[in-house]
Amino acid sequence: MSFIDLTNVISSHLDAGSLPNVDSVSGTQLQNGGAVAYLGKYLGAGLTMLAAGAVGLMQGFATANSVQAVARNPEAQPKILSTMIVGLALAEAVAIYALIVSILIIFVA
Numbered sequence: 001m002s003f004i005d006l007t008n009v010i011s012s013h014l015d016a017g018s019l020p021n022v023d024s025v026s027g028t029q030l031q032n033g034g035a036v037a038y039l040g041k042y043l044g045a046g047l048t049m050l051a052a053g054a055v056g057l058m059q060g061f062a063t064a065n066s067v068q069a070v071a072r073n074p075e076a077q078p079k080i081l082s083t084m085i086v087g088l089a090l091a092e093a094v095a096i097y098a099l100i101v102s103i104l105i106i107f108v109a
Contacts, residue, residue: 045105051098055091062087 066084070077 041105041109045102048098048102048105052095055095055098059088059091062091 062084066080069080073080
C-alpha cells in the first residue's frame, strides 16, 4: 500500500460526522468544521512533541559518545564533561520549547 493510498483511506474515513462535536476541555458545542479544527489542534500538538522524543534520543547518543571519549582519553574528562553539559542544556531547551508550543496549541489556539 503506497502513501497516497493510505492518505486516501484515512481521508475517506475522516469526515466531520465521525469526530466529536463537543470540546472536551471547555464543554462547548463545536460549529461546522470545528471538529476537524479540533483534530488538527491535537494532531499539531502531538507532532510538536516529537521534538521532545528526538531530543531524548539525541541526549542519549551524546552521553554515550562522551563516556566513550572519556574512556579513551581520561585526561580530557573536564573538557569533555563541560562541553557535554552545555550541549545537553541547549538540547533540553528545544524540548522545553516544544512542550510550551504544544501547550499553547492545545489551550490557546
